[in-house]
Every structure is written in C-alpha cells, then in structure tokens.
Amino acid sequence: MVAASAGRFSEAGLAQLTEIVSHYPDPGGAILPALWLAQREYGGWLPAEAIVEVAARLGRPASEIQGVASFYTMYNMQQRGRHHIEVCTCLTCGCLGAYEVIDELERILGIHLGQATADGEFSLTEAECLNYCEAATVVQVGERYFGGVNAENAADLIARLRGSEECTPVSLSNAIVEAIVPGYFASSAHG
Amino acid sequence: MAELQVLLQHRNVPGIDGIDVYESHGGYAGLRAALGKERQGVIDEVKASGLRGRGGAGFPTWIKWNGLPKSGPAQHYLLCNADEGEPGTFKDRELLLKLPHMVVEGMAIAAYATRSTNGFAYVRGEFVESAAQLRKAIDQAYRRGYLGRNILGHSDFCFDLHIHTGAGSYECGEETALMSSLMGERGQPRLKPPHGPLPVVSGVWGSPTLINNVETYACVPHILTHGGAWYAAMGTQRSPGTKIFSVSGHVARPGNYEVELGTPLTELIELAGGVVGGALKAVIPGGSSVPILPAEKCAGVTLDYEGCQAAGTMLGSGGFMVFNDKTDIVALMRRTAQFYAHESCGKCTPCREGTRWMSRVLDRITSGAGRMEDIDLLLSICDQIDGRSYCPLGDAASWPIRAGIRNFRHEFEHWVRHGSSPISGFVPPVRSHGPASVPGRQE
Structure with a gap:
C-alpha cells in the first residue's frame, strides 16, 4: 500500500510504485525500487525532499530511508553533471589504459576527477569494476556503456555525448551498449 | 584444445533471447522433464550431476536444495544472485543478456524442487540492459505458462518471479547481504552458522530461502534435460561439468569461454588468443579475490576447484585476468x-x-x-x-x-x-584520492 504524500511522484510513477510494493511480502522490500523511481522523478538525484517523499509513501522513518540510500553508490545524494562520466579503473581497465583515458578527459573537459564542468554538462569520476572487462577501457554514462575507449578516441566520446539527447541517469529500462571502436563487441564475440 | 559449450552453445543464435527460438533449441525441455518427476527426484538428479555453486564458493548445489523444508506451510523464497561484481568477471551479465530464458527455466525448476512460490532475481544496478532482457524473458515465460499459477497444468506448482535491482554495492553479492538489500536495508551481512540460521532455514523475511548464482541456475535445465550422469561425465570427478571463464587483460581475444572443469590453465590463455604485449607475468584465475599466480606457477595447473587450490589459488567466480610482463x-x-x-x-x-x-x-x-x-x-x-x-x-x-x-x-x-616502479617507463597513476567521488561529496 502506498500512502498519500506531498511530493513530485507522477501518476505513472505512483502506479509503478503501487505495482512494485505488491511484489513484496513486506513494504520494506520496496525501498530500493522506490528510491530508483524517486531518483528518476527528481531529475537524477535524491534531494532531501525525495527521501522524505519515499519515507512518507512507504510509511517508514525518513532517517531509515536516508540511511539506506546513502549506502549505495548509484543513488545520487548530490546533483551530477547532465552527462555523468564514470571511467572504470579497476584491475583490467586500469592495466589497459583507463588512467590515460582519465588524463585525456580531464584535459578536454578542463576538470579533475570528482568535479563537474561549470555549465553542468559533464561530471567525471572513476568507477569500480563495471564487469565489462572484455571491452576495456569501459566508460559508463548514465544508462549507456562505451567499450574500447582509449586516449585517442576519448574526444569522440565527448563529441558524441555533446550531440546526444539528454542522457538520463540509470533508471530501469532503455539501456544502450555502444562501442566507441566500431565492431569492438563483434570482434570480441568469438565461438 | 577446444571449448565445450553447454550453456553458451547457442549464445550467438539470432533471437535466442526470445522464447520461440529458445524453445526451438531445446528450451524449457528441462522444466518439462522436471515436472515429470517427484520433487525429490529433481534434487536427486542435481545431486547426480555433482553441480557445485558457480558464484565462487563451489558449494554442492543439491545440498542447498535439499536443505529447505520438504513439508509444512512456510512460504519458500528462491533468489538468483545476479549481483555480479567480482572484478574480472562478466559471465552472468552475458548469460542474462543473451540467454535469459535459460536462467528463468533453471529458477523455475529449482522452485518446483524446493516448493518455492516466490522468486527474486537480484540484478546488479549497473546491468540495465541485462535486467531489461531478463524482464522481457519473464514476461514471455508468464504468457506461455512457465511462470505463474499452475505451471504447465501442474495443479501444485505456482511460482512468481520478479526482478529486484541493486544500487551499487559489491557487498550485496554476499548472500546474506543480498538478502538484507532485498528487504530494503543497507547491504550488510547477517549472521550465519554457527551463530545464526542457514538461509535455507530462515532467510528473507524469516522464511526458508534458496539462493544460487546465475550460472548455477543456467546449468540446471541441461542437467534435467540430459540427466545428472551426462553432466557428471564432463569435467573431473570432484569438479564435474563445464565452467564459464571470463578472460580479460593482456590477451588477444578477451571474452567468455566455456570449458570443461579440469582444463589446463595455459590452454585457456591459448583459447583467448594468447598473451599480447609481452610475455606472461601472472594470472588471477578466479576474480580479484583469489591469490595471484606468477607465470612460473601456471604450468600444470588445471582449472577445477581442487587444481586451483593445489596451486595456492582458487577457481572463484571464473574471472580470469591475464597480465603481461609490463604489469606493475x-x-x-x-x-x-x-x-x-x-x-x-x-x-x-x-x-x-x-x-x-x-x-x-x-x-x-x-x-x-x-x-x-x-x-x-x-x-x-x-x-x-x-x-x-x-x-x-x-x-x-x-x-x-x-x-x-x-x-x-x-x-x-x-x-x-x-621510490619507483621496477617496470621501466611505468608511471603509477597519481590518483590516490580513493573511492570514486562525486561533486561536493567527501569520501
């Protein structure tokens, strides 16, 4: 059961939340999915009002919801750039040029890791293993993945992002996996 | 030297992610075979196969299945651990992406065997596309009567399956932390024996709970279709069957390779096209958690639970990372x-x-x-x-x-x-500010 509350959840979002709550024997199970919905409804991050609304809708204390949300890295507790670029630097990517990609992205964007551009278009962080190691170096931008990124084609990545539609933060659908190097995924698919 | 593809045999068949093509390639025959048996008969078949958990621990699958109550009114939960986060591993992502019905079918068989009526696939948050593929497969399976009420006309078998999306936490791949996360808590582990109950006795919401890895479930339809003895004939006596290895790093053709357990480690490197950019320096055979093997210890090592242990490392998740001699x-x-x-x-x-x-x-x-x-x-x-x-x-x-x-x-x-690297020309990344940070957020 989803309670009435002030807030920003749309009709569609509320319908989805009601459906999700019905999947669980206890409404607690709906906390993570509700936070995903809230992140979408609030434009890609979870301001304090979003936490309060999720808490009210699920009948839980806001402190509990805040505690859960802040544990997980994909819930954005701060606003990020419209294109939030996460470069995997873990073991395989780190050995196959991820740090050169970061150097190049920092140069192109004029920012350092952990910063956003002044116009709010781009923010840049490193990521832990994205489990696309066969396509190292892998870059995640919202719902999109780019494989085979290197220092030479990093500028192409930025050009593609600049020209693209709004890149929504990860929600529950519409994923696109893209290869910066044409045919990269095809050539690595053997057998 | 060759792959032995059981799970991945049809991964590149166009449309295999859809139910029609999957069925025309033998899909859901395993579920039908299972429903022709008593529940204990299904567990016995899995026992005969010798299947061991593919998430990393290698625990015999049938023992878990056999541990849930065989009678009584309690609701049983069936969980799929698709929170693949072990660095170097990408097999579950590809299985869900290309062969989602195989995972659904395996879960349905396990649900029948363990009297589970409610299932959740806990999918890593970053795996947006894999989750979408699994969602599509679940919808199709419902429409064809493989999920839902009275599955395939069986009056005593109902199973609902939902996806629960993670939100960025490696720890949630640990089974009790996964259960915490499913229940809407921070992804922290719970007590296990001898201090707490086994999940099969008291798991999510205090109910008996079975949790297996994606690849483990994907093996099950094949075992039910062809028989446990057929499966056990592959691999070694103590590590039967095949295993998917995610090969990455300094190799010519990185990707997922399915080989019989017991395959020599060096053969897997050759399958992936050999080492590139220099000579072999080291291998991490089972994901970032397992001990690294220097090149001189790789010869003679076989890829099975016992072979890896004898070499001082572990089979783990099968995240097989190869490093050449330019690696610091x-x-x-x-x-x-x-x-x-x-x-x-x-x-x-x-x-x-x-x-x-x-x-x-x-x-x-x-x-x-x-x-x-x-x-x-x-x-x-x-x-x-x-x-x-x-x-x-x-x-x-x-x-x-x-x-x-x-x-x-x-x-x-x-x-x-x-004060510098033994590898000539290697400059370490000067990025020691630790965890990936976001604007305005302190570690």
Whole structure:
C-alpha cells in the first residue's frame, strides 16, 4: 500500500510504485525500487525532499530511508553533471589504459576527477569494476556503456555525448551498449 | 584444445533471447522433464550431476536444495544472485543478456524442487540492459505458462518471479547481504552458522530461502534435460561439468569461454588468443579475490576447484585476468586494495579499518614514500583481517595482497628502495584520492 504524500511522484510513477510494493511480502522490500523511481522523478538525484517523499509513501522513518540510500553508490545524494562520466579503473581497465583515458578527459573537459564542468554538462569520476572487462577501457554514462575507449578516441566520446539527447541517469529500462571502436563487441564475440 | 559449450552453445543464435527460438533449441525441455518427476527426484538428479555453486564458493548445489523444508506451510523464497561484481568477471551479465530464458527455466525448476512460490532475481544496478532482457524473458515465460499459477497444468506448482535491482554495492553479492538489500536495508551481512540460521532455514523475511548464482541456475535445465550422469561425465570427478571463464587483460581475444572443469590453465590463455604485449607475468584465475599466480606457477595447473587450490589459488567466480610482463604488480595490488576499501560495508572493524589501512599503505609505497617495514605491515594487516571479519569480504581483501607480496616481494622492495616502479617507463597513476567521488561529496 502506498500512502498519500506531498511530493513530485507522477501518476505513472505512483502506479509503478503501487505495482512494485505488491511484489513484496513486506513494504520494506520496496525501498530500493522506490528510491530508483524517486531518483528518476527528481531529475537524477535524491534531494532531501525525495527521501522524505519515499519515507512518507512507504510509511517508514525518513532517517531509515536516508540511511539506506546513502549506502549505495548509484543513488545520487548530490546533483551530477547532465552527462555523468564514470571511467572504470579497476584491475583490467586500469592495466589497459583507463588512467590515460582519465588524463585525456580531464584535459578536454578542463576538470579533475570528482568535479563537474561549470555549465553542468559533464561530471567525471572513476568507477569500480563495471564487469565489462572484455571491452576495456569501459566508460559508463548514465544508462549507456562505451567499450574500447582509449586516449585517442576519448574526444569522440565527448563529441558524441555533446550531440546526444539528454542522457538520463540509470533508471530501469532503455539501456544502450555502444562501442566507441566500431565492431569492438563483434570482434570480441568469438565461438 | 577446444571449448565445450553447454550453456553458451547457442549464445550467438539470432533471437535466442526470445522464447520461440529458445524453445526451438531445446528450451524449457528441462522444466518439462522436471515436472515429470517427484520433487525429490529433481534434487536427486542435481545431486547426480555433482553441480557445485558457480558464484565462487563451489558449494554442492543439491545440498542447498535439499536443505529447505520438504513439508509444512512456510512460504519458500528462491533468489538468483545476479549481483555480479567480482572484478574480472562478466559471465552472468552475458548469460542474462543473451540467454535469459535459460536462467528463468533453471529458477523455475529449482522452485518446483524446493516448493518455492516466490522468486527474486537480484540484478546488479549497473546491468540495465541485462535486467531489461531478463524482464522481457519473464514476461514471455508468464504468457506461455512457465511462470505463474499452475505451471504447465501442474495443479501444485505456482511460482512468481520478479526482478529486484541493486544500487551499487559489491557487498550485496554476499548472500546474506543480498538478502538484507532485498528487504530494503543497507547491504550488510547477517549472521550465519554457527551463530545464526542457514538461509535455507530462515532467510528473507524469516522464511526458508534458496539462493544460487546465475550460472548455477543456467546449468540446471541441461542437467534435467540430459540427466545428472551426462553432466557428471564432463569435467573431473570432484569438479564435474563445464565452467564459464571470463578472460580479460593482456590477451588477444578477451571474452567468455566455456570449458570443461579440469582444463589446463595455459590452454585457456591459448583459447583467448594468447598473451599480447609481452610475455606472461601472472594470472588471477578466479576474480580479484583469489591469490595471484606468477607465470612460473601456471604450468600444470588445471582449472577445477581442487587444481586451483593445489596451486595456492582458487577457481572463484571464473574471472580470469591475464597480465603481461609490463604489469606493475605493486600498482595492481594498490588498485585491488582500493577496491576492497571502497566496497567494505563498514559493519565490522577488521574489514572496515583493515581494508582502508591496506589501501593507504599501498598508496604510500606507490607514491615513492614507502618504508621497508611497510611490506610486513601489510602482511600483518592481512593476518588481522583474514578469518576475523563478519563475512568473506575481509578474507577476499586480504588473500590477493598476501599472495601479491609472497609471489612478488622483490617488486615491493624495489618500490621501497628506489621510490619507483621496477617496470621501466611505468608511471603509477597519481590518483590516490580513493573511492570514486562525486561533486561536493567527501569520501
């Protein structure tokens, strides 16, 4: 059961939340999915009002919801750039040029890791293993993945992002996996 | 030398992610075979196959299945651990992406065998496309009567399956932490025997709960279709069957390779096109948590649970990373420690504090300011975490660092003596600000 509350959840979002709550024997199970919905409804991050609304809708204390949300890295507790670029630097990517990609992205964007551009278009962080190691170096931008990124084609990545539609933060659908190097995924698919 | 593809045989067949093509390639025959047996008969078939959990621990699958109550009114839950986060591993992502029905079918068979009526696939948050594929498969399976009420006309078999999306936490791959996360809590582990109940006795919401890895479930339809004895004839006696290895790093053709357990380690490297960019220096055969093997110890090692253990490492998740001789092992260990420091859930002191200290000491060494005693300090920290943490994350953080020092101590000593890498021309990344941070957010 989803309670009435002030807030920003749309009709569609509320319908989805009601459906999700019905999947669980206890409404607690709906906390993570509700936070995903809230992140979408609030434009890609979870301001304090979003936490309060999720808490009210699920009948839980806001402190509990805040505690859960802040544990997980994909819930954005701060606003990020419209294109939030996460470069995997873990073991395989780190050995196959991820740090050169970061150097190049920092140069192109004029920012350092952990910063956003002044116009709010781009923010840049490193990521832990994205489990696309066969396509190292892998870059995640919202719902999109780019494989085979290197220092030479990093500028192409930025050009593609600049020209693209709004890149929504990860929600529950519409994923696109893209290869910066044409045919990269095809050539690595053997057998 | 060749792959033996059981799970991945049809992965590149156009449309195999859809139910029609999947069925025309033998899909859901395993579920039909299962429903022709008593529930215990299904468990016995899995027992005969010798299947062991493919998530990393290698625990015999049938023992878990057999542990759920065989009667009584309790609701049983069936969970699929698709929170693949072990660095170097990408098999579950590809299975869900290309063969989602195989996972759904395996879960349905397991649900029948264990009288489970409610299932959740806990899919890693980043796997947006894999989750979408699984959602599509679940919808199709419902429409064709493989999920839902009275499955395939069986009056006593109902099974609902939902997806629960993770939100970025390696720790949630640990089965009790996954259950915490499913119930809407921070992804922290729960007590296990001897201090707490087994999940099959009291798991999510206090109910008997079965949890298996994606690849484990994907093996099940084949075992029911062809029989446990057929499966057990592959691989070795103690490690039967095939295993998917995610091969990455300095190889010509990175990707997922399915081979019989017991395949020589060096053959897998050849399958992936051999080492590129230099000679082989080391292999991490089972994901970042397992001890690194130097090249000179790779010969003769077989890829099965026992073979890896005899070589001083582990089969783990099958995340098989190959490193050439241009690789700086100390920098690799520094990055490994950074990962565990970031992913430690913070619940217990040895892991929360120890992983952080390991990361900081390794930062100091690769910044050129290391002290010779730092090497033994690292070993001491490993000893203080290993076996003392609440869940296996702490152990998994200490094993690779200890093995890195044991096998490549001279490289650590070189770093301390010279303040620079033993690999000529290697400049360590000057990015020691630790976990990925976001604007305005302090670590």
